[in-house]
Amino acid sequence: MSTTPPPFRRSTAAPRDAARTRRQLLHKAFAHVHEAGFQGTDLDTILDGSGVTKGALYHHFAGKDALGHAIVDDVVAPITRDTWVRPLADAADPIDALIAIVESTSLDAEDVRRGCPLNNLSQELSPLDEAFRTKLAAIFGEWRHAIASALRRGRARGVVRADVDPAETATFIVAVYEGYISLAKSAQDARLLQSGKKQIVKYLKSLRASQAADHDART
Amino acid sequence: MSTTPPPFRRSTAAPRDAARTRRQLLHKAFAHVHEAGFQGTDLDTILDGSGVTKGALYHHFAGKDALGHAIVDDVVAPITRDTWVRPLADAADPIDALIAIVESTSLDAEDVRRGCPLNNLSQELSPLDEAFRTKLAAIFGEWRHAIASALRRGRARGVVRADVDPAETATFIVAVYEGYISLAKSAQDARLLQSGKKQIVKYLKSLRASQAADHDART
Amino acid sequence: MSTTPPPFRRSTAAPRDAARTRRQLLHKAFAHVHEAGFQGTDLDTILDGSGVTKGALYHHFAGKDALGHAIVDDVVAPITRDTWVRPLADAADPIDALIAIVESTSLDAEDVRRGCPLNNLSQELSPLDEAFRTKLAAIFGEWRHAIASALRRGRARGVVRADVDPAETATFIVAVYEGYISLAKSAQDARLLQSGKKQIVKYLKSLRASQAADHDART
Amino acid sequence: MSTTPPPFRRSTAAPRDAARTRRQLLHKAFAHVHEAGFQGTDLDTILDGSGVTKGALYHHFAGKDALGHAIVDDVVAPITRDTWVRPLADAADPIDALIAIVESTSLDAEDVRRGCPLNNLSQELSPLDEAFRTKLAAIFGEWRHAIASALRRGRARGVVRADVDPAETATFIVAVYEGYISLAKSAQDARLLQSGKKQIVKYLKSLRASQAADHDART
DNA sequence: ACGCCCGGGACGCCCCGTTGGT
DNA sequence: ACCAACGGGGCGTCCCGGGCGT
Numbered sequence: 028m029s030t031t032p033p034p035f036r037r038s039t040a041a042p043r044d045a046a047r048t049r050r051q052l053l054h055k056a057f058a059h060v061h062e063a064g065f066q067g068t069d070l071d072t073i074l075d076g077s078g079v080t081k082g083a084l085y086h087h088f089a090g091k092d093a094l095g096h097a098i099v100d101d102v103v104a105p106i107t108r109d110t111w112v113r114p115l116a117d118a119a120d121p122i123d124a125l126i127a128i129v130e131s132t133s134l135d136a137e138d139v140r141r142g143c144p145l146n147n148l149s150q151e152l153s154p155l156d157e158a159f160r161t162k163l164a165a166i167f168g169e170w171r172h173a174i175a176s177a178l179r180r181g182r183a184r185g186v187v188r189a190d191v192d193p194a195e196t197a198t199f200i201v202a203v204y205e206g207y208i209s210l211a212k213s214a215q216d217a218r219l220l221q222s223g224k225k226q227i228v229k230y231l232k233s234l235r236a237s238q239a240a241d242h243d244a245r246t
Numbered sequence: 247m248s249t250t251p252p253p254f255r256r257s258t259a260a261p262r263d264a265a266r267t268r269r270q271l272l273h274k275a276f277a278h279v280h281e282a283g284f285q286g287t288d289l290d291t292i293l294d295g296s297g298v299t300k301g302a303l304y305h306h307f308a309g310k311d312a313l314g315h316a317i318v319d320d321v322v323a324p325i326t327r328d329t330w331v332r333p334l335a336d337a338a339d340p341i342d343a344l345i346a347i348v349e350s351t352s353l354d355a356e357d358v359r360r361g362c363p364l365n366n367l368s369q370e371l372s373p374l375d376e377a378f379r380t381k382l383a384a385i386f387g388e389w390r391h392a393i394a395s396a397l398r399r400g401r402a403r404g405v406v407r408a409d410v411d412p413a414e415t416a417t418f419i420v421a422v423y424e425g426y427i428s429l430a431k432s433a434q435d436a437r438l439l440q441s442g443k444k445q446i447v448k449y450l451k452s453l454r455a456s457q458a459a460d461h462d463a464r465t
Numbered sequence: 466m467s468t469t470p471p472p473f474r475r476s477t478a479a480p481r482d483a484a485r486t487r488r489q490l491l492h493k494a495f496a497h498v499h500e501a502g503f504q505g506t507d508l509d510t511i512l513d514g515s516g517v518t519k520g521a522l523y524h525h526f527a528g529k530d531a532l533g534h535a536i537v538d539d540v541v542a543p544i545t546r547d548t549w550v551r552p553l554a555d556a557a558d559p560i561d562a563l564i565a566i567v568e569s570t571s572l573d574a575e576d577v578r579r580g581c582p583l584n585n586l587s588q589e590l591s592p593l594d595e596a597f598r599t600k601l602a603a604i605f606g607e608w609r610h611a612i613a614s615a616l617r618r619g620r621a622r623g624v625v626r627a628d629v630d631p632a633e634t635a636t637f638i639v640a641v642y643e644g645y646i647s648l649a650k651s652a653q654d655a656r657l658l659q660s661g662k663k664q665i666v667k668y669l670k671s672l673r674a675s676q677a678a679d680h681d682a683r684t
Numbered sequence: 685m686s687t688t689p690p691p692f693r694r695s696t697a698a699p700r701d702a703a704r705t706r707r708q709l710l711h712k713a714f715a716h717v718h719e720a721g722f723q724g725t726d727l728d729t730i731l732d733g734s735g736v737t738k739g740a741l742y743h744h745f746a747g748k749d750a751l752g753h754a755i756v757d758d759v760v761a762p763i764t765r766d767t768w769v770r771p772l773a774d775a776a777d778p779i780d781a782l783i784a785i786v787e788s789t790s791l792d793a794e795d796v797r798r799g800c801p802l803n804n805l806s807q808e809l810s811p812l813d814e815a816f817r818t819k820l821a822a823i824f825g826e827w828r829h830a831i832a833s834a835l836r837r838g839r840a841r842g843v844v845r846a847d848v849d850p851a852e853t854a855t856f857i858v859a860v861y862e863g864y865i866s867l868a869k870s871a872q873d874a875r876l877l878q879s880g881k882k883q884i885v886k887y888l889k890s891l892r893a894s895q896a897a898d899h900d901a902r903t
Numbered sequence: 904a905c906g907c908c909c910g911g912g913a914c915g916c917c918c919c920g921t922t923g924g925t
Numbered sequence: 926a927c928c929a930a931c932g933g934g935g936c937g938t939c940c941c942g943g944g945c946g947t
Contacts, residue, residue, distance in 0.1 A: 045904075045905065045906095048905085048906085062373055063373065063374055064283075064285065064370055064374075066283065066285045066286055067285055067370075067374060069938080069939060069940080070939075070940065070941085071938085071939075071940095079906085080906065080907050080908075081906095081907080081908085081909095081940095081941085081942095082905085082906050082907045082908075082942095083905075083906050083907075084906095085906095085941075085942075086904085086905060086906065087905095090940075090941070091939095091940065091941085140372075140373055141373060142369060142372075142373075146369070146428060146432075147369060149428070149431070149432040150361060150365070150366060150369050150370070150428060150431065150432070151283055151286075151369075151370060153359075153361075153431055153432050153434065154281055154282065154359055154360060154361075154431075155282055155283075155286060160432065160434065163432055164432050164433045164434070167429060167432055167433065168433075195441055195445060198426075198429065198438065198441060198442070198445075199422070199442075199445050201425070201429060202422055202425030202426045202428070202429055202442060203418070203421055203422045203425055204425070205425045205428055205429070206420070206421030206422055206423070206424045206425030206426075206428070207417075207421045207425075209365060209368070209369060209421070209424055209425070209428065210386060210417065210420060210421055210424070212368070212369065212372055212373075213365075213368040213369070213372050213379065213382055213383050213386055214383045214386065214387075215372065215379065215383070219417065222414060222417065223417070223418075223421060226414060226417075226418050263929095264928080264929060264930090267929080267930080288914080288915060288916085289915075289916065289917095290914085290915075290916095298930080298931095299930065299931045299932055300916095300917090300918090300931075300932065300933085301918090301919090301921095301929090301930055301931040301932060301933095302929075302930045302931070303930095304917075304918070304919095304930095305928090305929065305930065305931095306929095306930095309916075309917070310915090310916065310917090483926095486926085500811055501811065501812055502721075502723065502808055502812075504721065504723045504724055505723055505808075505812060507918080507919060507920085508919075508920065508921095509918090509919075509920095517926090518926070518927050518928075519920095519921085519927080519928085520926055520927040520928070521926050521927070523920095523921075523922080523926095524926060524927090528920070528921075529919095529920060529921090578810075578811055579811060580807060580810075580811075584807070584866060584870075585807060587866070587869070587870040588799060588803070588804060588807050588808070588866060588869065588870070589721055589724075589807075589808060591797075591799075591869055591870050591872065592719055592720065592797055592798060592799075592869075593720055593721075593724060598870065598872065601870060602870050602871045602872070605867060605870055605871065606871075633879055633883060636864075636867065636876065636879065636880070636883075637860070637880075637883050639863070639867060640860055640863030640864045640866070640867055640880060641856070641859055641860045641863055642863070643863045643866055643867070644858070644859030644860055644861070644862045644863030644864075644866070645855075645859045645863075647803060647806070647807060647859070647862055647863070647866065648824060648855065648858060648859055648862070650806070650807065650810055650811075651803075651806040651807070651810050651817065651820060651821050651824055652821045652824065652825075653810065653817065653821070657855065660852060660855065661855070661856075661859060664852060664855075664856050700908080700909060700910075700943085700944065700945085701909095702908075702909060702910095705909080705910080726934085726935060726936085727935075727936065727937090728934085728935075728936090736910085736911095737910065737911045737912060738910095738911075738912065738913085738936095738937090738938085739909085739910050739911045739912065739938090739939095739941095740909075740910050740911075741910095742910095742937075742938070742939095743908090743909060743910065744909095747936075747937070748935090748936065748937090
């Protein structure tokens with residue numbers, strides 16, 4: 028046996044797994060950005076917790092901006108797609124689907140504190156960086172489009188009122204939803220968001236074709 | 247000695263007007279913060295342009311944070327009060343007043359680009375600085391309270407539907423309003439905000455007591 | 466009674482007493498400089514406690530350096546003169562006088578902490594500012610000269626040993642004395658200074674002409 | 685792409701030698717601190733001159749304070765140990781060793797001008813920073829202890845007078861030594877230090893056990 | 904290819920000694 | 926004697942690359 032112990036890898040496990048390192052970086056970075064914003068996040072902070080070095084970061088990302096874009100592409104956009112786009116595409120009844128999504132919104136204090144990552148980034152960076160803005164606006168676009176399409180399909184199937192304008196309504200829904208999350212974040216009060224969810228659900232129900240009726244239980 | 251006339255103060259006018267200097271600083275700072283956020287604003291940028299020096303800034307404000315608080319207290323809060331609180335307090339019919347306020351919302355490209363200062367600051371700083379968060383949340387509180395009070399008075403007078411919950415509705419209005427501004431800022435598209443104003447006005451009209459009539463053409 | 470109350474002077478008393486203001490400034494400044502050194506003292510700190518403004522300070526002193534020089538001239542030098550020069554000039558027996566002075570050295574914790582103002586300033590500023598150095602060195606010169614003169618007179622009167630070199634001995638005394646104060650300041654230990662005083666007194670006694678002698682044995 | 689050869693590192697030699705960079709920084713910093721004190725030394729001055737940048741400094745030291753502590757640990761303390769502690773530990777005759785050390789004290793004008801680094805730092809920082817004070821006081825403690833131990837051993841061997849109190853005497857020696865260096869620095873006069881060395885040596889000889897005799901005691 | 908250590912500058916905020924106008 | 930304004934840095938620190946091993 029040698030007298031020099033094997034030089035410790037950063038921790039145990041993971042002997043040089045590039046994809047893994049990249050993912051770690053990305054999620055650590057996302058977490059901080061979600062908390063403190065893009066400008067409020069410094070690279071060293073991201074690096075501190077993960078067993079990754081500056082060199083590794085720059086190997087995977089060209090710079091802070093590139094990291095930011097990767098966060099949007101690989102973390103933020105997928106969240107929107109997984110939460111809204113895909114479920115709506117698969118849904119039989121768009122109203123039910125929308126209600127389910129809204130009601131699944133976390134009321135966890137930490138989540139309330141941090142707000143919506145998409146909206147946070149968008150508000151912070153839209154006036155500062157056109158590339159970011161475009162990318163983030165596109166995600167909002169996808170989101171609104173997904174809702175509008177679902178509503179359109181629902182209208183065709185007669186489960187959504189005929190006088191509902193899909194595009195306008197989709198935007199309205201996104202606006203109220205983001206608005207409530209913003210207010211709750213500012214107030215740091217989950218009850219505000221809770222109330223918002225209720226109001227949104229009520230509104231969503233009002234979009235239903237009147238057939239079955241409007242016995243519709245407003246809370 | 248030369249005959250050179252006394253060198254002009256930084257610009258014309260107002261030699262040694264403390265209040266004036268403070269105002270200049272404040273508005274220049276507000277403008278930049280509105281554009282780029284608090285963290286994205288550096289003091290030197292504020293200084294260039296206003297004919298004021300670092301020393302003057304330090305004379306009026308203890309530091310960047312104090313400047314930020316002053317911006318909130320002396321610029322942001324008054325805007326909310328002037329635009330929403332006071333008009334609503336004075337209004338005969340709250341619905342009319344709310345509609346008027348919403349319709350007066352600027353569609354100017356620059357305004358759309360920058361979004362709502364209150365919401366911007368709140369989203370950026372709430373998770374970072376509890377003192378800021380509290381102060382900004384209080385302004386949101388005033389805002390919601392002003393609307394709720396007006397609705398309550400309107401309900402008493404019979405111009406607002408009896409089944410309207412003033413507090414919940416007030417929050418709903420603020421949420422949609424801020425939500426649309428956020429979306430428009432992200433999309434950098436005044437038409438989005440235009441559509442939002444229309445939707446909000448429609449919603450506001452739906453709050454009216456049906457008495458005289460709800461022929462009221464919902465779009 | 467009149468309706469206009471007498472405009473309050475800063476506190477009670479002292480209605481615009483220039484000399485008084487100057488003295489206040491000087492002593493406040495001296496206190497801070499003694500504590501934190503000249504470079505470690507900022508003007509605002511000096512101003513804070515006293516009811517004096519920056520303008521007043523600049524009325525009395527041309528600048529920070531001038532204030533420093535005034536401290537040396539009007540506070541530090543007088544201390545040395547009052548404590549050492551004058552008593553020695555008046556003394557019948559120089560040895561007794563020196564012993565009395567040394568023994569009167571304060572063992573108060575605060576005094577130990579701060580050390581000797583003359584030495585502090587001298588050590589700090591000698592390499593940085595020739596004007597200061599010259600002035601402070603002159604005070605050391607006065608000090609050493611006062612001791613040397615006293616020893617010379619004592620030798621003439623036969624109370625000091627004939628083999629004592631007045632100048633060399635005077636410098637030796639000042640060196641040991643300052644050395645002990647420095648060590649005690651560093652250790653922040655009054656006992657160290659206490660021990661030093663004892664050693665110095667022992668040394669001073671050894672300078673006495675042996676004649677009549679050492680029936681004495683004063684501690 | 686051009687054929688320009690790789691741009692030479694700042695000077696010649698040593699590409700990326702961390703230890704070397706650290707040493708450069710440390711010695712440059714020590715030199716300035718020795719000259720102008722800790723507060724009188726600014727980082728940029730240290731940087732200009734050593735071909736090192738802010739980034740490198742920040743890489744090696746957490747800040748100005750950490751740099752200061754490193755100066756004490758890695759430069760000042762070793763000087764004391766090399767000059768006093770080690771020689772005394774190795775010495776056969778402590779008196780001879782002490783005399784040799786004292787006589788080796790530099791009379792170079794620059795050295796006189798700057799004074800003793802240990803004492804300089806101690807006088808400047810003791811009242812300002814407890815961590816520094818403790819560290820510096822410990823070095824003084826080592827120094828006095830080294831002398832006291834040597835004297836104790838000398839007494840045991842009969843080369844030091846039996847009535848010598850090792851601890852008290854050690855402190856006395858350090859006090860006189862530092863006192864003379866301070867006076868010489870203030871006067872900026874090597875002759876004063878020269879005289880001091882002579883006086884100290886005389887004193888040291890007086891500590892010798894009288895065996896061989898005191899034919900000595902020459903000025 | 905992947906990752907690490909070391910280094911590079913550019914500012915950002917803070918704060919300080921100073922000067923005019925009143 | 927005072928209030929307001931003035932700029933000049935000081936320290937901290939952030940975003941970012943090069944040289945080397947593995």
